[in-house]
Amino acid sequence: MSDIKFLLARKKGMTQIFREDGTVVPVTVLEAGPCTVTGLRTPERDGYCAVQIGFIPARAKHVRKPQRVAAEKAGVPAFRVLREFRTVSVDGWEPGQELTVEQFQPGDLVDVTGRSKGRGFAGTIKAHGFGRGSETHGSMNVRQPGAIGACAYPGRVFKGTRMAKHYGAVRRTVKNLTVEGVDPERGLLLVRGGVPGPPNGLLQVRTARTGVKK
Amino acid sequence: MDIIREVEKQHMKADPPAFKVGDFVRVEYLIREGKNERVQPFIGQVIRFGGSGVRKTFTVRRIVQNEGVERTFPLHSPRVVNVTVQRGPNRKPRRARLYFLRGRTGKSAYL
Numbered sequence: 026m027s028d029i030k031f032l033l034a035r036k037k038g039m040t041q042i043f044r045e046d047g048t049v050v051p052v053t054v055l056e057a058g059p060c061t062v063t064g065l066r067t068p069e070r071d072g073y074c075a076v077q078i079g080f081i082p083a084r085a086k087h088v089r090k091p092q093r094v095a096a097e098k099a100g101v102p103a104f105r106v107l108r109e110f111r112t113v114s115v116d117g118w119e120p121g122q123e124l125t126v127e128q129f130q131p132g133d134l135v136d137v138t139g140r141s142k143g144r145g146f147a148g149t150i151k152a153h154g155f156g157r158g159s160e161t162h163g164s165m166n167v168r169q170p171g172a173i174g175a176c177a178y179p180g181r182v183f184k185g186t187r188m189a190k191h192y193g194a195v196r197r198t199v200k201n202l203t204v205e206g207v208d209p210e211r212g213l214l215l216v217r218g219g220v221p222g223p224p225n226g227l228l229q230v231r232t233a234r235t236g237v238k239k
Numbered sequence: 240m241d242i243i244r245e246v247e248k249q250h251m252k253a254d255p256p257a258f259k260v261g262d263f264v265r266v267e268y269l270i271r272e273g274k275n276e277r278v279q280p281f282i283g284q285v286i287r288f289g290g291s292g293v294r295k296t297f298t299v300r301r302i303v304q305n306e307g308v309e310r311t312f313p314l315h316s317p318r319v320v321n322v323t324v325q326r327g328p329n330r331k332p333r334r335a336r337l338y339f340l341r342g343r344t345g346k347s348a349y350l
Contacts, residue, residue, distance in 0.1 A: 037242045037243060038242075038243045039243075040243050040246060040247050040292070040293060040294075041293060041294060042246075042250045042293070043250055043293070043313075043315065043316055043317055045317060046317070046318075047269070047316050047317045047318035049313070049316075054242060054243055054246050056242065208246070211242070211245070213242065213246065215246065
């Protein structure tokens with residue numbers, strides 16, 4: 026196995042814990058793993074290296090046929106969620122391997138990826154942090170975007186001008202979160218700070234790409 | 240949600256000190272002085288509880304040099320070493336948060 030560690034998880038919610046010296050640490054509780062290696066991507070066959078892992082066992086009839094057949098061929102059970110993680114090589118990995126939270130230790134740095142909460146079609150205040158107009162003194166300009174261009178010159182609205190848009194519900198990664206606790210019994214991972222997405226949202230947790238352990 | 244509760248339970252005190260709103264308590268709080276740690280007592284009347292789970296807090300009010308002082312402590316913090324009830328309220332408080340004591344002194348602040 027290589028030195029990169031990864032897992033799939035569900036976000037459970039946030040709370041706080043006390044360190045021994047009384048410092049309060051805000052943490053997100055993740056229900057992580059157990060995951061099973063369901064397949065490998067090799068340079069010879071696929072042109073790149075990756076390990077595919079499955080999370081949340083599913084009955085075979087709930088899994089689409091391509092995935093179901095692939096699982097049967099690999100000799101692994103069917104899963105509701107499959108995700109690939111890029112690795113440097115696939116040496117040491119083989120289908121059927123179990124991955125649990127035990128691979129992580131308090132103090133590890135991880136990157137957590139997920140789909141952020143969707144805000145629907147959001148105005149400029151929520152989407153871009155614009156200011157707000159006066160609510161009183163007869164002002165009707167409360168949440169309007171304000172001016173979006175000049176006059177005869179340039180005679181158009183510049184490309185990229187910030188306007189109301191569909192906001193959220195995109196893939197986001199929070200980097201370098203500290204693992205504050207691991208509970209192998211319940212399969213829980215406590216990471217410092219917030220992570221993208223709603224409660225029960227699917228997350229990918231992996232060893233931090235850039236962070237240096239303090 | 241239940242998982243959160245269970246995680247919180249692990250970081251809560253097994254038997255947190257028992258006291259109620261209105262009690263006059265002595266809070267022993269660890270403070271750091273340079274490299275040493277020592278216990279600093281704070282004595283006063285509990286005027287409210289806030290939060291729930293590990294985040295539960297309580298506020299103690301006392302009069303120092305004719306000035307009202309309130310401090311809020313996290314109940315489950317390891318820095319809150321001990322809380323002892325010195326005496327209960329004179330009368331049972333009829334509300335959960337004794338904010339009405341703030342404007343009062345002397346006999347009218349009696350409870």
